Amino acid sequence: MPEKNIKSNYEPKIVAFFCNWCTYTAADLAGVSRLKYAPNVRVIRIMCSGRVDPQFILQAFASGADGVLIGGCHPGDCHYAEGNYKMLRRFRLLKRMLKDLGIADERLRLEWISASEGEKVKLVINEMVEQVKALGPLAIPQHLKNINEELKHFPGEEIREEEMAHA
């Protein structure tokens, strides 16, 4: 690779939560079928998409994920009847919150992928990686660090500390 530059070389990290029964199985199928897709997604297996706590998603962003992908069974097909609906509700709420936080819509994605849809795993991952790549790094850990740095030099901080000492 001759002209390496950071922008074009940027490889986003995406954390995925796949339910055991549909999407994880579909990802296995993609493997068995030797479909090739972008290597940016790291999958965490859970039993049902209903297990995805919004905190997992926020934690993933806070720890440096550039995107989070959730994969569950199609509506009506959840192995546990309706966990995916529960997830969907949380997902919608969380989306609103992320918007307020300035986290782009494409960075959080929910997909219904059934056990036979290995091809869809490939398509969704490739598409999402492209989109997140175009957005560039989210780099929340870096931002947090910077904020901490700035706060150190914030005069109010010293005053408060003094006050504390007097109290």
Added chain:
Amino acid sequence: MSENNIKMNGNGTHKSAGTPKIGFYVCHCGHNIASQVDVEDVQKFAAGLPGVTISRDYKYMCSDPGQELIQKDIKELGLNRIVVASCSPLLHEHTFRKAAEKAGLNPYFFHMVNIRENVSWVHDNRESATKKAKDLTRAAIQRVFFHKPLEKKSVPINPDVLIVGGGIAGITAALTIANAGKHVYLVEREPTIGGHMAMFDKTFPTLDCAACILTPKMSSVKAHPNITLWTYSEVEKVEGFVGNYKVQVKRKPRYVIEELCVGCMECIDACIYKEAKYPDEFNQKLSKRKPIYIPFPQATPQVVLFDPETCIDFKSHRCKKTCIESCDRKAIDLKQVPEYKDINVGTVILSTGFKTYNAELSPQYGYGKYPNVYTSLEIERLVNASGPTSGEIVTRDGIKPKSVGIIHCVGSRDQKAHKWCSKVCCMYSLKLAHLIKEHTDAEVYNFYIDMRTPGKGYEEFYDKLMTEGVHFVRGRVAEVSDWALVPEEENKLTIRVEDTMVGMVRRIPVDMVVLAVGLEPREDAGDMRRLFNISCSNEGWFLERHPKLAPVNTFTDGIFIAGACQGPKDIPDSVAQAGAAAAEVLSLISAGSIELEPNTAFITEDNCSGCKSCIPICPYTAISYNEGTKKAYINEALCKGCGTCVAACPSGSITQNLFDDEEIFSEIDGLLKFAGIELEETEAEHA
């Protein structure tokens, strides 16, 4: 290393048994993993991670020596956590847990990293694949810190079995299980068992008579003391889980009391309709039946039924009811209502079969337009001695055909219909060619794309047909039409085809066209799969757990599949698969119980605020509220371990075994740990 341990143990609530001593093993899987992932690099990387006592790579971790390696290390190095990076946990998690257990370690101190299906098989850049494998490894190693020893959960298996679908697969499975002394409920939607096979005249390649081999089996099902046969019935509801399914079966009204009817058919003669008037479904509508009928002479059970759509009494209540008078056993009850049966079974076999492709959807073949274009199933009935013409082959306009064209792959291997090969059509077309020739001495043409005859005695059968003077034309038929270009084509159906052997378009006039329609999933396969909580392939066939290693299992424990509901299949394959499904069922029954994942949830009472938000979320009503303590409580026996309540609990007081918050948080952290730093490094590198 102790420093690292302090760091790991420092984050809060976890209570692991002693200092973690992790053994990490990465598998080459021959070349499957090693070709795309630098396995040694992963091994070295893991060796440097906190808590790792030993890190090794090995050719085949799942092999006996691979497992022994782990066991030896557990004993000699005192390992208390094991991580294996190899294939999917869905494949070998069980194997490694067992191995750990044998060495005296609680099996749930194990975690598996999927670097084959999720990495080496799907990526082709070795560098990034290796990087991904390392991230996944780090996540798993951080995760096992928080693993806890768990008790195995096992549930008893109710020895009663439900089989849905009474074709040859269902019949075979039912008899096998019943002969082993277990009770079977066989539920069939149609008024008789027998399925498609009962419609056939002969079976390929041996040409033995289908009825002669099938009907004795049908009667043994009826007579078997261990089989409860419910025909004209459908499964309405399924609840529960492996070992203990609660099923509701709806018995549709026949308007005839099954226990009283002896099948004498006096009522059919007595019906005020002197002539049969309504299309007979069993004969593919090639003949007529009365509103009261029996599908075919050997129908099992031998019980008549009413068709309320056509019976005058159901329509106008003004029939003389001569049928009722004629029955001296008082078996007719026109007020019959559906009956609902509730049963408990431990296991289920689905053998709901297939349906044939609707040839009208390929209009170029003229089915439904030209009366002398038939489907193969219609011809099966025509050549059948007990069929509408007693085995005589005549066209719809009453002539004995002098030439017949059989068109293969109708609805199969066709981008506009189904892509798959239906597997049986080549062979049944050959069989029909032989039978038509035998019955009529007509010129028979087979129009085929490829002749597919894999199977015992199949190719030999094809060879035999070649010597019988049957013509074979290789090419996909373009069109069937009644439009004559030359005098020989007048009053005939002309088949236009490109003969790819001679490289020219041919027009072949025939008296009768047979369409070798393909096999497709039943329309309601989707409903069935939801009912039983299993999966379907994209095409709609029921999905097996593993195409090679678990072809009759589904992803739902205790539910098995057999026959053509899983994919196109001929009779020998269906019977073999039915035997396999029966063996799986019997092995569960004789084990008496099955181990379940102990991934249930529980509530830490001290933290529960009694907000009740978890209660409506549970689809299994496993959570209840204790008015006394003002806390929620999870009934472990009802919990199936989806973890939805855990995610919903605002006070974090619910824990799911194996998928605990701290386990997942540490996994997230492990996946991303150096994400920020890496960015800086890249910048530095290129500065």
